[in-house]
Amino acid sequence: MSRPEDHLPPDLFYNDAESRKYTTSSRIQHIQSSMTHRALSLLSLSSPSLILDIGCGSGLSGSILSSVAPEDGGPHVWIGLDISESMLGVALEREVEGDLFLADAGQGVPFRPGTFDAAISISAVQWLCNAESSEESAQGRLTRFFNGLYASLRRGGRAVCQFYPRNEEQKRMVSSAAIRAGFGAGLLEDDPGTKSAKTYLVLTVGGGELAGDITGVVEGLDDVDVVDGRRGGGKVKRGERKGGKAWIIRKKEQMERKGKVVKPNSKYTGRKRKIAF
Amino acid sequence: MKLLTLNFLTCARRACKSSADAFPLHPRDVELEIVEAEPNPSFLSNILPRLEWPALVTLCAELGLPGLPGEAPEVAELTAGEDGKGGKLAEDLHRLLLETTVKEGALVCGSCGHEYRVKEGIANFLLPSHLV
Ligand SMILES: C[S@@+](CC[C@H](N)C(=O)[O-])C[C@H]1O[C@@H](n2cnc3c(N)ncnc32)[C@H](O)[C@@H]1O
Numbered sequence: 217m218s219r220p221e222d223h224l225p226p227d228l229f230y231n232d233a234e235s236r237k238y239t240t241s242s243r244i245q246h247i248q249s250s251m252t253h254r255a256l257s258l259l260s261l262s263s264p265s266l267i268l269d270i271g272c273g274s275g276l277s278g279s280i281l282s283s284v285a286p287e288d289g290g291p292h293v294w295i296g297l298d299i300s301e302s303m304l305g306v307a308l309e310r311e312v313e314g315d316l317f318l319a320d321a322g323q324g325v326p327f328r329p330g331t332f333d334a335a336i337s338i339s340a341v342q343w344l345c346n347a348e349s350s351e352e353s354a355q356g357r358l359t360r361f362f363n364g365l366y367a368s369l370r371r372g373g374r375a376v377c378q379f380y381p382r383n384e385e386q387k388r389m390v391s392s393a394a395i396r397a398g399f400g401a402g403l404l405e406d407d408p409g410t411k412s413a414k415t416y417l418v419l420t421v422g423g424g425e426l427a428g429d430i431t432g433v434v435e436g437l438d439d440v441d442v443v444d445g446r447r448g449g450g451k452v453k454r455g456e457r458k459g460g461k462a463w464i465i466r467k468k469e470q471m472e473r474k475g476k477v478v479k480p481n482s483k484y485t486g487r488k489r490k491i492a493f
Numbered sequence: 494m495k496l497l498t499l500n501f502l503t504c505a506r507r508a509c510k511s512s513a514d515a516f517p518l519h520p521r522d523v524e525l526e527i528v529e530a531e532p533n534p535s536f537l538s539n540i541l542p543r544l545e546w547p548a549l550v551t552l553c554a555e556l557g558l559p560g561l562p563g564e565a566p567e568v569a570e571l572t573a574g575e576d577g578k579g580g581k582l583a584e585d586l587h588r589l590l591l592e593t594t595v596k597e598g599a600l601v602c603g604s605c606g607h608e609y610r611v612k613e614g615i616a617n618f619l620l621p622s623h624l625v
């Protein structure tokens with residue numbers, strides 16, 4: 217796959233023509249929407265929240281935050297940062313509800329401490345792994361971004377960044393910058409090893425009423441079967457792979473018979489994923 | 494940009510991080526616009542305790558908007574009244590925080606004097622690299 221960040225800085229790549237093409241492509245709309253929903257489910261917000269959207273672009277991700285129904289804990293109010301004027305221009309035309317800032321996330325996050333309940337970033341953080349000038353390093357940009365993000369979230373807050381890491385090395389570079397900033401961090405992968413692999417960096421800020429450590433987040437996932445995970449043991453039936461979908465569903469049935477509450481099966485049940493750290 | 498957002502926004506310069514004057518930013522030559530929005534009472538209740546009330550009072554004064562009470566209201570007041578909708582207080586806060594927006598003008602840091610331009614509601618927070 218060709219990586220646009222290898223060729224141009226983001227504000228030049230996302231020019232007027234590209235921003236329009238990006239926003240009107242039904243394929244892209246579909247992918248960005250499903251990733252935003254996935255990120256939202258990882259945030260598990262139960263009431264209307266103030267959310268930062270980093271690299272909000274033309275507002276494809278943000279519009280979804282505005283349209284969460286009251287019975288699902290919405291609608292949320294969001295503030296978006298983006299480095300491309302053209303993308304923000306398209307967002308204006310679309311009359312998105314969030315407030316928009318022309319800003320470079322690699323320069324930090326200009327909000328007072330504890331501002332946001334949560335943050336999302338959909339398909340943007342890989343851009344931060346490039347230095348845009350000789351005066352700065354990718355490492356420095358990531359550090360300023362994650363330090364700023366950490367401070368701007370309230371205690372117990374969460375952030376989910378879906379991004380396209382170039383390789384394992386870049387995954388490590390991004391997540392260790394987040395951890396150094398103070399976050400609890402986990403990497404979650406949907407469909408790893410396939411063409412549609414998606415990487416989500418799930419970040420938690422300790423304190424507050426939400427479980428701040430990453431195990432808390434994993435327990436909160438609507439599709440991770442917490443019952444089987446770390447305890448191990450038990451028999452694996454023939455034709456089932458331990459941890460596979462069939463195995464998980466059988467385990468869930470067992471637990472349900474014992475009167476335990478288990479998460480309903482979803483299309484994510486038993487999907488391949490990896491949680492590091 | 495909603496006035497709500499201005500209650501959280503600070504100067505982006507690192508040199509201003511520890512300065513008490515880098516918040517709130519001060520409006521200069523701004524044009525306001527009312528953009529109607531659906532009331533979102535649970536959001537208001539969520540955000541009210543997080544507001545920096547004195548900064549909001551200052552902002553209203555600087556913009557020439559009708560005065561606010563000197564003390565922040567309690568969250569319970571937002572759900573007071575016969576219908577549980579908080580009456581005029583909830584309406585006023587909704588109007589002020591979520592419907593009153595800065596359309597054009599600038600926001601100025603009280604510490605370093607940097608001026609952030611606002612055009613069509615979008616504030617430019619890109620810093621030249623020597624100011625980062
Ligand atoms: C693939 S688009 C995603 C936009 C939006 N989140 C969505 O889901 O449609 C990536 C966006 O990240 C923005 N971006 C890249 N580097 C950035 C930076 N350093 N600061 C802020 N935004 C950046 C780009 O301008 C672009 O709009």
Ligand SMILES: [Zn+2]
Pocket residue numbers: 504505506509515602603604605606607
């Ligand atoms: Zn300043």
